[in-house]
Amino acid sequence: MAKAKTQYVCQNCGYISATYLGRCPNCGGWNTLVEETVSSSKSVPRQTAAGSKVKPTRMNDVTITKETRVKTGLDELNRVLGGGVVPGSLVLIGGDPGIGKSTLLLQVSGQLANTGGTVLYVSGEESASQIKMRAGRLGVANSGMYLYPETDMPSIEDVINQMQPDYVVIDSVQTMNVPEMNSAVGSVTQIREVTAELMRIAKSKGVTIFIVGHVTKEGAIAGPKILEHMVDTVLYFEGDMHHTYRILRSVKNRFGSTNEIGIFEMHQDGLQEVANPSEIFLEERLAGATGSAVVVSMEGTRPILVEIQALISPTMYGNAKRTSSGLDHNRVSLIMAVLEKRANLMLQNQDAYLKATGGVKLDEPAIDLAMAVAIASSYRDKEISPTDCFVGEIGLTGEVRRVNRIEERVKEAAKLGFKRIFVPRNNLQGWHAPKDIQVIGVTSIAEALHKVFN
Template identity: 50%
Template sequence: MAKQKNVFVCQECGNESAKWMGQCPACKQWNTFVEEVKIKTKNVHTNNDIDIKNKPKKLSCIEMNEEERVSTKISELDRVLGGGIVKGSLTLVGGDPGIGKSTLLLQMCQYLCGQDIDVLYISGEESLQQIKMRADRLEVNGERLTLYTETNLSLCIKAIKELQPRVVIVDSIQTIFSDDITSAAGSVSQVREVTSSLMKVAKGLGVSTFIVGHVTKEGAIAGPRVLEHMVDTVLYFEGVRSASYRVLRAVKNRFGSTNEIGVFEMRDKGLEEVPNPSEYMLTGRPLNSPGSIVTCCMEGTRPMLVEVQALMSPTNFGMPRRTATGTDYNRVVLLMAVLEKKIGMQLASYDSYVNIAGGLKITEPSLDLGIVCAIASSFKNIPVDSKTVIMGEVGLTGEVRGITMAEKRILESKKLGFKKCIISKANIKNLNIDGIEILGVENVSQALNYIF
């Protein structure tokens, strides 16, 4: 007979406790324990329960077939997925509310249905009429798209087995519940059980499944951490709702690289791809303005030019303000210390504001030299040539270190019309690029001498 037991489960990490605690000992979060009913059943296995077809196999005896991929016809999404949708894969899509997760997946349905692929869209948050209204706004009218509003897991699985679609979308995983678990929908136990069941269906029937996940206020996927371990791919949809751009980033991908990103722009008819993010990010850049520098970062295999802005202003307080938007705050403070120690700039009485224009978040070390030059330009109130791109990693002694994929970055700069590139001397040994002047520097002092 089944035994019933009450346990307390942390809603952040899934840690279980016999009693309620204010702080979770595993993830150190406060007030996250919720009481759940756990039913234990005694499993008795006999010889008849064992599937004799499923036996251990030697690696050399396993037949290998190429992954069957289906293109979504959205090149930015295909790039992040690693080339398309893999048959039987389970993909988790997370992001802030209203960022465009459902919009992106509904637009994907339109292109999949155009390739004669059956798609089942299961929604636990919206009615059929609401989804239809959004589909009309996005001009989605796929004849092979089937909508189903249900929150019961067993009924959802029954619909999948009956319709046999190629692609299933579940929006969202926190609204689906299993009758076998007594806790409420969205709890750790429910999310774990529902994801496990959908994974078995996806692998067993070869159905490519996308599940939408809510995020916490810190930006992480809500629910237990095991949720990200269970799925094949984890995609984060990032951006600021007040801004038009959106960035799709893969943080886990069993079928491709985790360094690729896709850039979209939100418009009235839905999301549109941004094939050239560098040109998009530099639109509206002020020319010959002090404190404005263009640098190049790498997102996977894609070089992206961004504008680094710095503003130095005399402080009115005893303690100057230090603000960094889009990059690591501690890194900016470190680079300012290098300028004070190695160059002799007296920045202690100045407020500093550093911003990556466009709202991108970049922590790549190649941004260092651009930040240093932007701060120096604003401090001296001297503009830098608008046709100059600056990149390199800066060390604590003021040296400029080499960066990866320098040739790709310089070619991207040349394509957008830049005439001069300041980079580490270690990167120019084997470079032979015509049409752009390449200046190699060994330290910060040499870089500042080139631009002033």
Template identity: 55%
Template sequence: MSKLKTKYICQECGYESPKWMGKCPSCEQWNTFTEEIYDKNIKKTNMGINRSFYTKPERIRDIKIDKEDRISTNINELNRVLGGGVVKGSLILVGGDPGIGKSTLLIQVANNMASTKLRVLYVSGEESAKQIKIRSDRLDIDSENLYILPETNIEVVKKSIEDLKPNILIVDSIQTVYSPQLTSAPGTVSQVREITSMLMGISKSLGIATFIVGHVTKQGAIAGPRVLEHMVDTVLYFEGERHNTYRILRGVKNRFGSTNEIGIFEMRDIGLVEVKNPSEMLLSGRPMNTPGTIVVPCMEGTRPMLVEIQALVSSTVFGMPRRVATGIDYNRVVLMMAVLEKRVGLQTQNMDCYVNITGGIQIKEPAIDAGIICAIASSFKDKEIDHNTIVMGEVGLTGEIRSISFIESRLKEAMKLGFTKAIIPKSNMKGLNIDNKKMDVFPVGNIIDALDIVLGG
């Protein structure tokens, strides 16, 4: 028997090496090489061009397009993230931490689509048919057009697709499916790349909308080669704390829609339930008349949301004060504290400072800068802020408050929830159309004026 031939492949970028290396020379990551078996005697496919049939170049003005056909998932939050529904023939990658609810979401999507007379094939490489049935009974899922296939061999999956001819295909997960033509183990770079390529070909040629689940690494990125995210049409990340009931579905890539939209769900015993009013959810249980808390309107795509920023400033007992930020960029908090010290005169160099965005969500837009400063100043001075007040605006290093986008959408969302006082950038007043009877709007040009209004000087 001939000796097996092996090579080493980087699990991050797919770089191949005849021997093991500690650091990948391509992506410069450490300890990413794994040994895989290969056979030099396997004949490679003929990559030459078949002259009898090939694609011809076309003028762009001669190309005819139709509005892409979309299939509703009957889940409004998911439709919003996808850009209005699932496009036929698209390949959608869903990633997230273990136990976050990826399989629960997709089995609900499968049931909803099967209920509209669409044929759905759910391929599971991690659970048996009976295990899926137990979960389906708990979620009250029992559609006659939903088919379950517990299989990891891609050849068997392809045969089932040919026989069943489904409209929707769900593969859970891509790391468990393998091709017997490759000698490497399931989940390796070569297997994931090959399986994804096969599924993409099936989706495009037969017009099947395909969902694939991807595992994530310790760093939170989808496991496997980075090319995996480039091959698919849409990449969705399911976020949230496992011990928190709320989940956020965020699109980070979408060829058929915006990548700024998010969907919010609540995990219950009956499955994932849409949160139709996220502002009300995020502000539930908000303390009234307490120093160090303020409400800020932020934008996620086209959706305005009200979030609560909490700050706690206390004397440090260590030689170096602590700075802790949750749900917001740590460096942004340090920057705002420097502005407070230099431009306002609040001496916080010997104080611990903790800033938190309630609800377990991440906010990255700079429009919450003014809210961070007001919350920190309120806790530092131990002065409460009127609970009917909202603050918004980007803060520069000189203490000026700059204009922000979607100002009217933010104000209307605040008025809907009963807020009566708003502090906004002065430059946003031009062309502003708002009902002054329902809300008092205070335009400010710098952070000192904003603090004078919210804290009374």
């Protein structure tokens, strides 16, 4: 009997090697190559994503149909998807274990089933009775969705062909299995083949498919990066396990804006939408506290007011410590260097701890001015007016540079009752500010600190 042929496949990038290697030469990961048996079956001609052969078509002869979208019962999810669910799309939702991915999809599935759609919920991790118990807690136990606990992809495709559903939920892609592949369930080869099959089904039959994907300890969706390239939309479900708020972030969307976010609050009966997240992020702000500044940050197309806190204290050791939560560590170091050089703040012997409250992560350039003011407030032990907020990017020469969507940011600040907003001076032309807020233009960080504290 001939010995089965094996190969070693990297679980991060899918690189194939004939021999075992401690480090993957493609992605550089250590101990990521896993031995898999090579399939000896004859190759089958692969179909296109549309499920049939196609011919080249002249651009002028291509007809465009108006894109239709189906609204779910969650407006926050509709916003992240770009206005609703696009029929025939493949949506990947990733997140940490227990963050609420299955809860979100079960809740949405019940809403879609109640509005007349045919929903097939395929689970490889729970039995039908377990799903029914969770659906009862979420209030969708009486919906008309179909439950199918199965991991075999040919069986799942047969059921889809028989039922012709409008929506299919796969929970999760790491548990699905293609029998023709001799590799282990959850391996790179299995995940890639399962996703390719689901993409073909979605495009050929016009079925919207939602896929749940687990994440690794580094925070990336388990499996090769090609998994995210194959699907139409990639959503990340983020949040702190010790808090009730969850953030659904779009990192890829072929049918809408990227970097859009939706905010939910986890309750006993499921996820509840947060209509005004700015109030949530600011409701526990202490009056008279130093080192606190409010920034108007843009998350996709939505302006959100977030409190940035800074704590500056003399270092007890030789090297000053820099710690940040929700903010980029390199950006914090850059702003502190600019403050020391351009605003005469002696920070090289000070420990710095910065945080964006509410569990949100801020990474746009417009948060620079608020970070700098919060650091200066803590260092000087001077309070910032609770009705002030800040928007602006800081350059290495200390200048405050213009930012985008300034009018929307100012309107959001005025709506929440702020009386003054500091913005780059170059952003003052071409629009009119609301009457109930004072817009103050600044050109440098030194000028901004002088106007804030004097």
